[in-house]
Amino acid sequence: MGVACTPSSTGLGGAAAAPAIEVQHVLKRFRPDAPPALDDLSITVPQGVIFGILGPNGAGKTTLLSILCGLLKPTAGSVRLAGHDTLTAEVKRMLGVVPQEPAIYPTLTGRENLEYFGRMQGLRGARLAERVNACLQIAEIGDQADRRVEHYSGGYKRRLNLVIGLIHEPRILILDEPTLAIDPHSRSLIHQRLRELHAAGVTILLTTHYLEEAESLCRNIAIIDQGRIAERTSLPRLLSRLHTETFVLNLKGRVTELPELGGFVLQAVDDCTIEVEMNRAHTINGLFEALSRNGIEVISLRNKQNRLERLFLELVDRHGPESET
Amino acid sequence: MRGELWRWRRYWITFQTILIKELLRFLRIWVQTILPSVITTGLYFIIFGQLIGERIGPMAGLNYLDFIVPGLVLMAVITNSYANVVSSFYSSKFSRYIEELLVAPIPDWVILAGYIAGGVARGLAVGGAVLGVALFFTEIHLHDPWVTLGIGLLTATLFSLGGLINAIYANSFDDISIVPTFVLTPLTYLGGVFYSLELLPEFWQGISLANPILYMINAFRYGLLGVSDVPLGVAFGMTLVFILILLAYSLSLLRRGVGIKT
Structure with a gap:
């Protein structure tokens, strides 16, 4: 289904040659005496790929994503998005974030949630209405658009959560376990939309517990364990190691x-x-x-x-x- | 210049958006947010005003029922402005909606302004509703509408800021009820809602003067009835100083990401 989830432009503007995401020697400690949540972690995500981050619970995946989004500061090391090392308003506009738990207001309708987050991203007027309708179509939740989100099923909430991250047509999309605990139809729909975004040139970084999801979506993956990179390679190369x-x-x-x-x-x-x-x-x-x-x-x-x-x-x-x- | 204007326009749209969301939030659950205060204060009017009040007699030269109206209205303003921000901001933190705002291209102070405006709106809306109920029982006339509105607005702002700070530090839903129960309610009750400062012994009068809510209630009483136990300028000045302190502290907490980015 060719729903318009393609961004209006391709590439990352002035920083076209830079990787979409560069994480260099990042160390994160939550307390000085605690073991590091991330330990000398380096990852480079080229533009336009779907990159998977895998790891067991507590490996540091969400900590890494929080640092990328600017929600946490690394104790040491650096992070660059599209060649920028500070999260200015301009860089934030390039970035779409889909958190693990659906971050949507239960007392607002799906449409109102989209309008709310769209305005937060600076959309307004006809452009906002156009993007809200496009997102409702992408998520296939148009029939529930004017119901309060508290009445949505888990799958609908996840789909709405996804398109909230897409409302401003980001060039880099970061997703934390986007298909956690949802029905097969919603999961399949989300996979399809992610492939469409990838085809449109959006860089996608996702964490997942579902290894078949990583295998089906990602060409490059990094496996994190205890805050360190256990493996970072292309999927075909990794799979070729099976004896x-x-x-x-x-x-x-x-x-x-x-x-x-x-x-x-x-x-x-x-x-x-x-x-x-x-x-x-x-x-x-x-x-x-x-x-x-x-x-x-x-x-x-x-x-x-x-x-x-x-x-x-x-x-x-x-x-x-x-x-x- | 054009870029600067556009930036301020964006901030204004963002502020409006957060405010409208806050209005929708408390208006859609009005049974939980507006009705309880109206019923509670209605009961106060019936019990303290109609039943017991007649036996108490006049207070500060006023009918007792008239005397307690300003305190009860301001009590509703205080508890509701505080409750709105503490519950809304903590829910945003707990359910991680706040992260969507933090990754959006919006400065911290616009987020702060939006939440505070939401708290002020609920405080004044419930305060207005309680005043409406009061008019069924009394025949008070506004003595000075500007003082009434001014102190109501400042009080709602101050306690909205207090609610925000409480929400930032809260780690559980229990933490957001501790301050209202153990700090706000006693201070409000001891702030002269039901009695005039003149009734207290000199020592307790001195102690009461350390209660900031006393100043707000008295200024509000002046606005509604024209009587006050404290000078009006002191009341406005103290409230403004507290607002500035809490505003600076809230912004510093948001900027450092305390309780949100840790």
Whole structure:
């Protein structure tokens, strides 16, 4: 659906060559005697990408986003947005923020919330009305626009929360767990809108707990654990590190005895389902050919475990308690 | 020059937006925000004014019911202006709406002005409603409308600022009820709502003079009835000084992000 969630211009104005976000050696301590929430953390987000920040609870993801938005000051290190190291009004206008908890006024309607936050961003008159209507359309909440938000479902609140961050057509969008605890339809809609914004050249930085979300949306990710970068790479490069993958195959007929397939490790789940462990030397075509030679037809195939989830757990374990000793 | 004008216009729009949001907030839940004060003060008029007041007799040369009207109206102004800002700003902090404002291109003082104006609006709206109720029971005539309006406005501003500071420091909903319960209510009751300062022994008169609410109630009483236990200039001066102190302190807290950006 081609709803107009594209910004009116592309690029980041005068600072076109600069990365959208640069975090350099940021340290954040909430108390002098406490361990750092962020420890010498550096990330560069180029313009126009969707960048995912992953990490377990308490890793420092929200602290990092709060520093980027100017809600917290780093103890040391620097942050630059579109080449600017201070959050002037002009830089703030480039920035859209979608917080983890929907930050919307319950006693106002969806439309009034959009008007309110739009005015805060300096919109008014016909332009404001145009943006409010566009945002209602983007979020597909037009039917509830004039109801008070306190009566909205969780999914509607999340969608409204998203478009409040978009009301002023920011060039950099920062989202903290944008699809936390919502229904599949709302999640799918938000994913679709984020892809449309990405296609329009908006730089998107998001944190998520949903690894399949990161895998489906982001080309670049950083994994944060205990305030430090555990991994920072492109997703294809990260996934290429998996040495083995396990696939679950649904079979057309029953298989009572598993055949010997050279190199593939097979395990029966039930009469019609098997698991196959494949290493990097194997190919799917090779597997199908071997199964076909043994008279086994496959109806469908899926990954047993989310690939990113497996890597994530490996990386977080590696940077966990053992690494501190 | 044009850029400067545009910037001030933006600030004005932002201020209006926060104020309108605050008005909508308390008007839409008027059963929780306006009605309780009207009912409570209505009961005060019935009990203290009609039933007990007749036995008390005149106070400061006035009918007792007339005497308590200014104090009750100002009590409504104080509690409602305070309650509006403390609850609204704390909710914004608790539910993190405030972060949307802090990341928007708006200076802190515009946010402060918007919330304070909301508190003043509710304080004066409820004060006006209580005065309306009072007119059912009394036949008071405004002695000096400018003094009445002026001290009402300043009092509402002062306690809106107090509410904002309380909200900034509050870490739970319990924290926003401590000051109204343990500080504001006793100071208001001991500020001469129900009695004239002349009734107190000399020692307690001296102690009472340290209560800033006493000055506001007396100035308001002068505006409505033309009598006061304290000089009018002192009352206005003290209120203004308190406003300036709390204003500077609130701005400093907002600028440093105390309770919000920590």
